[in-house]
Amino acid sequence: MTQGEGSNAQVALTAVAAVAAVAGIFGAGVLLGKKSKAISGSGEGPVVLQGGKGVAKAGTFDAAKKPGFIDVFKGLAEELCGDLSEYELTELISKPMQRMLDYNVPGGKLNRGLTVVHAALEIAKFQGKSSTKDEETIRAQSAVLGWCIEWLQASFLVSDDLMDSSITRRGQPCWYKNEDVGFIAVNDALILMTQVDVLLYKMFADEDPDLFLHVHRIMTETTYQTEMGQFLDLSTQPPQGPINLDLYTSERHYKIVKYKTAFYSFYAPIAFGMAVAGVRDKESLDVACDICVKMGVYFQVQDDYLDCYGEPEVIGKIGTDIQDGKCSWLVTQALTRASAEQKEVLKANYAKDDEECIKTVKGIYNELKLADIYHEYEESIYKEICSDIEAKVTTVPKEIFYALLHKIYKRSK
Structure with a gap:
């Protein structure tokens, strides 16, 4: 060997x-x-x-x-590929299925999945002797639920990159950009999403039915909320015809990012960790949701900022929000602060896949000092979230929220 x-x-x-x-x-x-x-x-x-x-x-x-x-x-992944034998498909698609999973699921920082494990363990430690599960069980259940969220994330990214005509993701070509993939990625995204349900049923339906029903409800609702956020995002910038910048308001941007990002990226990981540790009451979940939504909105504002000002080799992708006509935080802030003349320049150049147009839009952003405004926002929202954690979190350790917040505070990718 x-x-x-x-x-x-x-x-x-x-x-x-x-x-x-x-x-x-x-x-x-x-x-x-x-x-x-x-x-x-x-x-x-x-x-x-x-x-x-x-x-x-x-x-x-x-x-x-x-x-x-x-x-x-x-x-x-090996388990899911092995299941193909039940459909007499092992020899036909096992290897390409494994390749698809390896390419799309485990990349990135894995913050969502690891947050589930961390939250569950910290809550169990917080509960002390009152914890109803041993640490080994908590690690196992939370690890599977963490990967369910990462699988869901992979599904969203595969479809999102295709819809946005993105070039790179996590430092490599988007999945659909592979020569032998293309629009097959649509079906791959559906497979990834369905595999979330498969894993939930496989691991929890019989062994812990109460936990299964609870997390399945959260997963279903979270998936639907994310899809509705994506729907609002895409309908704001239709692929055909001129865009209507009158729709690009701060309120609309907030709704898009709240539903498209905050629930599945921040609330679901914390809620799953709480569920594994046995914290499933409405009051605790509502507090977690409020704090996580604020973090999720902050995270997406960061993403919008980095799409324009981040270095592609650092963030792992080439920013395309301007040429894609995205309802991003930067353009909504620009429209709020721009003069009548600057607004006309934005209308003439935004959502144009042309280097000069992109450069012109970025020039307006610089004239309005949007980078400085972003940094002021970042400090303000950070203090607000910290204040909420201190004042509202009582039934679970505050540390699980601080740990998540500090992963994103002043991030560069």
């Missing part, structure tokens, strides 16, 4: 160990009435699948850290 082969084998064994740790806690998964071979250990895989809890206790399954969390992805 060569060094490369040994390395690959080690990665594979680590992935198996990770899913085994989850499997040892959840038991046999069920998909459409079929037992999951990998989860139950009844397939042809290594015998280690029978000893999940021992693997977890040995420390090879630390989903609170990024390497351990990624190991769980490898196991879940």
Whole structure:
């Protein structure tokens, strides 16, 4: 065995160990009435699948850290590809399915998924002896739910890049830009979204039905809210005909980013962590939602700013909001502050895929000192969110919100 082969084998064994740790806690998964071979250990895989809890206790399954969390992805992806045998499709699409998952799901910072694990563990620690689950179970359940959110994120990004004609994502060509993909990406996005439900049913429906019903409701509502935000975003800048900048208001921008970004990127990870730890009352969830929505709006304002002012090699993509005619924070702020003459310049140049037009719009932004206004906004919203955390959070540790806030505060990518 060569060094490369040994390395690959080690990665594979680590992935198996990770899913085994989850499997040892959840038991046999069920998909459409079929037992999951990998989860139950009844397939042809290594015998280690029978000893999940021992693997977890040995420390090879630390989903609170990024390497351990990624190991769980490898196991879940292998599980989903293995399920294709139930549809007599293994030989036909198993390899391209694995490639699609590897390309789209585990990239990025994984903040959403890791937040679920971190929140669940911190809440359990906060509860002390009153916690109803052992740490091993919490790690396993929260890791799977964390990846469900990352799977959902992947679905949104694949479709979003196609709709926006984006070029790069996470430092590589957008999935649809691969020569052998193109519009196949539409179906891939649907597959990714459906796999979220598959994972939820497989891991929770029988083993923890109360948790399953709770998180499935949140996931369904969150997905729908995100799609409605996307609908509002796309309908603001129709692909045919001239845009109407009268629609580009701060109120409309707030509604777009609240629904398109805040719920699935911030509220769902915290709510899932709370759910695993047994905190499911309406009052606690409402407080979490209010704070997370503010963070989500702040995050998207950052994204809008970085799309224009960030370095492509740092943010991992080429900004296209101006030529795409996006209802971004920058253009709504510009329209609020611009003179009549500057507004006419914006109307003549915004949403034009032309280098001179893009340069002209950025020139207006600079004249209005929008970068300075953004930095003032950032300090103001940061203080407001910190104040809310201190005043409103009582049933869960404040640290889970601060940890999420500090991941995005003054970020550059």
